[in-house]
Amino acid sequence: MSLLKPFNKLPELNTANILLVENETQFQKKLADTIVQLENDVNVIVRLARSLPLPVEIAEKRQRIDLVVFIVHLSSEQSLLSTEVSLKQLESGYFMGKMCFLVTGARCGTVPSERLTSLKKMAASLNSPLLMTEDGTTEGVNTAAQRVLNMLKISAGLVPMATGLYLSSLIRYTVPADPDWQDQD
Amino acid sequence: MDADELLENAKALANQMSEYQDNLPPDALASELSEAARVELIDECEEQFCQLQQLQSEITLADTESLQNPDHQAASRLNTLAAELKEWQEIQPKLLSSNPEVLLAVGKKELPCLNKQLEMVLSCSQAKRDNLKDVLKSELEWLEQKKEVLKAATEQVTALQEENSRLSEKGVLQDMKKKIHRLKEYHENLLETLGDILAEHFPLPQQGGNANKKRKNVFPEPRADLIPLHDILELLMNKLVETPHEPYVQINDTFWPPYIEMLLRHGIASRHPEDCFKIRLEAFY
Numbered sequence: 001m002s003l004l005k006p007f008n009k010l011p012e013l014n015t016a017n018i019l020l021v022e023n024e025t026q027f028q029k030k031l032a033d034t035i036v037q038l039e040n041d042v043n044v045i046v047r048l049a050r051s052l053p054l055p056v057e058i059a060e061k062r063q064r065i066d067l068v069v070f071i072v073h074l075s076s077e078q079s080l081l082s083t084e085v086s087l088k089q090l091e092s093g094y095f096m097g098k099m100c101f102l103v104t105g106a107r108c109g110t111v112p113s114e115r116l117t118s119l120k121k122m123a124a125s126l127n128s129p130l131l132m133t134e135d136g137t138t139e140g141v142n143t144a145a146q147r148v149l150n151m152l153k154i155s156a157g158l159v160p161m162a163t164g165l166y167l168s169s170l171i172r173y174t175v176p177a178d179p180d181w182q183d184q185d
Numbered sequence: 186m187d188a189d190e191l192l193e194n195a196k197a198l199a200n201q202m203s204e205y206q207d208n209l210p211p212d213a214l215a216s217e218l219s220e221a222a223r224v225e226l227i228d229e230c231e232e233q234f235c236q237l238q239q240l241q242s243e244i245t246l247a248d249t250e251s252l253q254n255p256d257h258q259a260a261s262r263l264n265t266l267a268a269e270l271k272e273w274q275e276i277q278p279k280l281l282s283s284n285p286e287v288l289l290a291v292g293k294k295e296l297p298c299l300n301k302q303l304e305m306v307l308s309c310s311q312a313k314r315d316n317l318k319d320v321l322k323s324e325l326e327w328l329e330q331k332k333e334v335l336k337a338a339t340e341q342v343t344a345l346q347e348e349n350s351r352l353s354e355k356g357v358l359q360d361m362k363k364k365i366h367r368l369k370e371y372h373e374n375l376l377e378t379l380g381d382i383l384a385e386h387f388p389l390p391q392q393g394g395n396a397n398k399k400r401k402n403v404f405p406e407p408r409a410d411l412i413p414l415h416d417i418l419e420l421l422m423n424k425l426v427e428t429p430h431e432p433y434v435q436i437n438d439t440f441w442p443p444y445i446e447m448l449l450r451h452g453i454a455s456r457h458p459e460d461c462f463k464i465r466l467e468a469f470y
Binding site: 007008009010011092095096125126127163165166169 | 237238241244245259261262265269
């Protein structure tokens with residue numbers, strides 16, 4: 001079992017690699033297409049995976065991954081569990097601003113609120129950003145792609161004077177100071 | 186911002202663009218760097234890449250243990266942040282290559298980008314300004330309306346206050362007092378006029394003097410203590426007012442008979458039906 005490491009390979013010129021991890025693959029593909037369409041200046045390579053670890057056979061050919069995005073559907077318990085398992089396959093360097101969570105379906109009222117709460121706790125404990133997105137509409141997918149792309153550019157080192165660690169310190173998900181937060185959410 | 190506004194802005198922007206399009210320099214002749222500049226840049230890139238490889242190998246060699254527990258995460262995050270902060274504090278701004286050709290190329294590349302951004306700022310601020318103008322206009326209209334309302338309300342209040350004071354007990358009282366005062370004045374005026382008329386036209390008979398010498402033979406000398414017509418009338422009136430059931434006044438010698446005769450003849454006074462020495466004021470009311 002090999003951990004995914006952020007610095008084990010040399011970066012390539014004008015290239016940003018992003019890995020979208022999603023248990024179900026429908027949103028993954030839409031998001032990947034949109035991200036590639038949106039970016040013109042930089043060579044963006046999108047990789048899709050259902051879960052981590054990635055297959056070892058092609059590990060040598062794979063470029064280094066600059067940003068790992070975990071897509072969690074609140075409507076399915078499996079999505080959350082799979083994410084939790086996959087998280088263990090990341091080297092700790094990824095938690096320094098090279099990963100984020102993407103949540104969909106949070107607007108649906110029938111979703112049990114415990115899932116979102118546990119995901120929030122997870123994001124807070126890992127100091128990582130938690131993006132709420134809408135996967136049903138084109139506009140929502142565009143917005144999500146734009147946000148992910150902005151993060152990707154920074155974490156791939158393509159934006160001068162900004163680092164992924166710096167950005168994630170600003171936008172990371174934090175537990176509200178409210179003591180009875182756990183009961184409320 | 187609605188669609189029309191956006192369209193307007195876009196049109197204005199297009200106009201401006203076409204206006205100063207002629208002033209722009211011709212497009213940079215792409216990649217016309219001299220060989221020397223190119224070599225210099227490539228050298229610099231090589232140098233950077235060497236540094237990068239060195240760092241990479243250092244990272245690979247370093248023993249990177251991966252612990253998933255949050256405490257370790259937080260600690261390593263703190264370390265990394267501190268390192269980054271130190272790096273930012275110590276970093277020296279790196280100058281671009283001093284080669285003028287390279288600088289020119291960079292500048293040419295940067296300028297259109299900057300231009301685009303500034304145009305966006307311009308368009309945005311214009312839209313904002315127009316928006317603010319509209320807001321100002323509507324606010325002014327609103328202010329005007331409020332002023333009118335205030336004016337109308339003030340008028341209403343004044344009118345209500347007037348009506349209130351008119352209707353209140355105090356107001357009624359004052360009104361009555363005024364009326365009484367007016368009546369009193371009128372009454373006094375009447376009395377004065379009457380007194381004047383009486384004093385002027387009905388004097389007491391003169392004692393002595395040439396004018397009365399002729400009458401001495403006809404009439405006996407009038408008594409010295411006669412009371413004027415004014416007093417007679419006053420007596421009659423007072424008696425009528427004070428004792429309405431017994432309005433008759435006893436005639437005595439101090440009443441000058443011609444005056445009594447005059448009062449009786451002109452229907453101002455009348456005699457007691459049984460006692461001819463008593464007279465009363467006619468009941469005019």
